[in-house]
Amino acid sequence: MTYFDVDWSPRFNFGGPRSINGLKGVCVHTSEGNPSITAENLANYQLTSQTGSYHVIVDLTGKRLRENTDDWVTWSSGNQGNNILLHICFTARADWTRQQWLDQSKMLRAGATVVAHWCKTYGFPVRKVDTRSLPGILGHDDTRAWGGTDHTDPGKNFPYDVFAQMVNDVLNPDAPQTPGGPVADDKLTAVHQKVTGRYKSRVPGSTYEDDMLGYIHQIDRAVFEQGQQLKRIEDLLKGGK
Structure with a gap:
């Protein structure tokens, strides 16, 4: 399963090596800048400024850029999160509504292939968790419990339920579509639009x-x-x- 389109990991040398034996889950981030930024431009900014890094960036077009290999400590959250989590960043904003997230299904589906790869490789369950219930998938906001960060991304409206179903769809491509998956979610979105329309x-x-x-x-x-x-x-x- 290919989980990245572009590999910049040879260029990123800040951070440090780590063992993959202690990995506990996946942490979701947002870049908080202009959502239209390309994965390459965001990676180049981080590379030159050395103000942060992730394992994989996914932009609005669905391009997946690997900044660091799994056995490398990134500068993504506080120390504990950096040490035991794999970090994926969407070129998005934490203040997005649920609908704004759902409108970017191409980006979410691309990100789901990354997380599916990690879940399959390391045996993480595909479920939303917090720091007390790892392994699983959590947000940068959740890692504040460990200290060392005050960030609240990916925001309260990130559609973990839809994203988890997308991950499961990648892991089980031949399985029947289950309630809450992309098809069901499209129907829910249509209902939501009817209910909230004037x-x-x-x-x-x-x-x-x-x-x-x-x-x-x-x-x-x-x-x-x-x-x-x-x-x-x-x-x-x-x-x-």
Whole structure:
């Protein structure tokens, strides 16, 4: 299974060697700059500035650039995370919404091939974990528990569920599509768009416009108010007897 398209590992000489026997999982990062940056340009910046490094970078086009081999300590998180994790960085931002992530399926699928390779090679389970439940897949944000970093990437909206399914799809290409996979997620995305989309009122003369939840709230309030009115009428009728 090929897990990178471009290999720059011979160029990266900062960091240091490590044993692969103690590896515990995969850490997901975002570059936090312009998401449109190419993998080569990001790697070149890190190479010249020596301000950080990863094992693999994946850009929006799906290009996978290897910066360091698995047996090399990268400058990705605090010391503990650097020592025992494999690090993948997407050219993305931690403030992205879930939908913004899902819109970059080409990048996510390319990243899934990288993580699938690591999970197969080292026996990591394909599951979201934190530092207390390794082995598995976690984010830079999770490694703050070990100290040495205050970063919060890849952000609260990173779609770990969808990404894990993509990894499983790579590992089991002949398996039936399971709920929550790319096909199911596309359907969920369509439903989400319908629910959150805004719709104009069909009542003649009304200028009201809202999403489905807003209309449901309006119906709920109208039912409650009509119930209150009926109760008042009932009380008046009883009082007139």
